[in-house]
Amino acid sequence: MATFTKKLAQPKPNRLRYPDRRSVYWLDRMPPESTGSITKIELTPHWSELCRNKTFYSQVTISPEWAVSGAALRAVPSDRLCALALPPAPAVGWQPERPLLSPLNRGTQTAVATSRICQLAQPKRRPVLEGCSPKSKLLPLTHIPYKASAHIELLATPKHDHPKFEGQRSVCWPVSRAARNCSASHRLLELCGPKKRKALFEGYDPNIVSRAARSASPSPRIQQLCLPLPRKCASN
Numbered sequence: 001m002a003t004f005t006k007k008l009a010q011p012k013p014n015r016l017r018y019p020d021r022r023s024v025y026w027l028d029r030m031p032p033e034s035t036g037s038i039t040k041i042e043l044t045p046h047w048s049e050l051c052r053n054k055t056f057y058s059q060v061t062i063s064p065e066w067a068v069s070g071a072a073l074r075a076v077p078s079d080r081l082c083a084l085a086l087p088p089a090p091a092v093g094w095q096p097e098r099p100l101l102s103p104l105n106r107g108t109q110t111a112v113a114t115s116r117i118c119q120l121a122q123p124k125r126r127p128v129l130e131g132c133s134p135k136s137k138l139l140p141l142t143h144i145p146y147k148a149s150a151h152i153e154l155l156a157t158p159k160h161d162h163p164k165f166e167g168q169r170s171v172c173w174p175v176s177r178a179a180r181n182c183s184a185s186h187r188l189l190e191l192c193g194p195k196k197r198k199a200l201f202e203g204y205d206p207n208i209v210s211r212a213a214r215s216a217s218p219s220p221r222i223q224q225l226c227l228p229l230p231r232k233c234a235s236n
Contacts, residue, residue: 043051077085113121148156184192198204218226 200206
């Protein structure tokens with residue numbers, strides 16, 4: 001068991017140490033070196049046939065008409081072919097489309113409208129307001145002068161802005177003289193600087209815990225918040 005464990009504990013060999021190694025090894029003898037410059041390959045009859053150039057026909061049919069053979073002229077179609085050549089019959093209950101202008105019968109052409117139909121055929125008349133000019137009769141009802149009630153006029157009054165509303169601030173505003181002549185203090189420059197620490201290649205360990213964190217003690221409030229919520233015990 002110890003021997004097998006030692007074997008498993010050995011590191012794996014580095015296969016990329018010799019990148020120019022051969023892909024195939026001959027254990028008994030090395031392959032003979034070739035004296036020729038190139039390798040000769042013999043083609044099979046099928047490969048030779050596939051390597052031939054395709055034959056292109058240069059003859060172009062000028063006229064779309066061609067002679068019909070005598071067998072085609074003397075051919076007689078069978079009963080099945082004649083049945084398939086017939087156009088399909090329409091479905092049962094099919095009716096042709098109704099023409100766009102259907103002919104009117106005699107009764108429709110000689111019909112006389114009643115007084116009620118003539119009354120309904122008249123255009124609607126709108127009431128004419130007093131004091132309107134003749135031109136206002138041609139205008140729609142929305143253009144006729146109308147006096148709104150006091151409540152509608154109150155609702156139509158636009159809302160005013162709040163007294164403390166300052167509006168949208170401009171994108172460009174003048175910088176004050178105090179801001180232009182201000183100089184940062186030494187403490188402010190110290191706080192603005194980045195936190196100094198070593199890089200990873202210089203031995204910096206991001207997982208190390210500081211001494212202050214290891215010696216910190218939680219407050220009573222934190223200990224109170226860490227307690228689990230009290231659960232109600234099931235009553236017997």
